[in-house]
Amino acid sequence: MNTAIIYGTKHGSTHKCANTLANELGSNTKLYNLETETDVNLSEYDTIIIGGSIHAGAINKNVKKFINKNIDILTQKKVGLYLCCMYEGDKALEQFQNSFPEDLRNKANAHGLFGGEFDFEKMNFLEKAIVKKVANVEKSVSNLNYANIKAFAKTILS
Numbered sequence: 541m542n543t544a545i546i547y548g549t550k551h552g553s554t555h556k557c558a559n560t561l562a563n564e565l566g567s568n569t570k571l572y573n574l575e576t577e578t579d580v581n582l583s584e585y586d587t588i589i590i591g592g593s594i595h596a597g598a599i600n601k602n603v604k605k606f607i608n609k610n611i612d613i614l615t616q617k618k619v620g621l622y623l624c625c626m627y628e629g630d631k632a633l634e635q636f637q638n639s640f641p642e643d644l645r646n647k648a649n650a651h652g653l654f655g656g657e658f659d660f661e662k663m664n665f666l667e668k669a670i671v672k673k674v675a676n677v678e679k680s681v682s683n684l685n686y687a688n689i690k691a692f693a694k695t696i697l698s
């Protein structure tokens with residue numbers, strides 16, 4: 541099984557999850573960070589995993605653009621979709637639904653909410669101010685959900 545994990549990240553959480561996922565999936569897994577690699581030959585892969593993160597209610601623009609551009613080929617592949625975000629429960633689910641087109645969500649074999657992190661070392665002044673005000677958080681915190689990443693990998697491999 542050839543697998544591509546294609547993701548967008550701002551402060552590195554979605555990249556961390558892509559790495560962990562790749563380790564779970566095994567050797568034929570290639571990572572593409574859409575910040576630097578936009579040219580992915582999807583025909584080389586049977587399985588495509590797309591990951592993104594939520595900032596101010598929306599998924600990374602590059603991830604959205606990539607999905608819109610490749611929606612036809614994506615619906616013909618085995619697909620997994622995951623999201624990094626700090627909200628949990630229904631709010632996280634709502635963000636997931638708003639992030640990926642309905643057709644792709646319905647077709648996808650695996651859906652993952654992998655949690656998120658606030659990394660104050662990587663935030664700019666405005667981001668720090670927003671996180672302090674909106675989330676009431678003053679220092680870095682990591683809530684990545686490694687159990688969900690493992691479960692997602694198991695579903696993809698089954």
Ligand SMILES: Cc1cc2nc3c(=O)[nH]c(=O)nc-3n(C[C@H](O)[C@H](O)[C@H](O)COP(=O)(O)O)c2cc1C
Nearest residue numbers: 549550551552553554593596597625626627656657
């Ligand atoms: C300025 C800012 C805004 C954010 N807005 C949201 C949000 O609207 N909803 C949410 O669930 N998480 C939000 N988050 C949390 C991010 O989703 C979390 O930091 C995630 O781990 C980022 O992943 P990335 O580093 O791969 O981009 C926000 C984080 C920052 C710094």
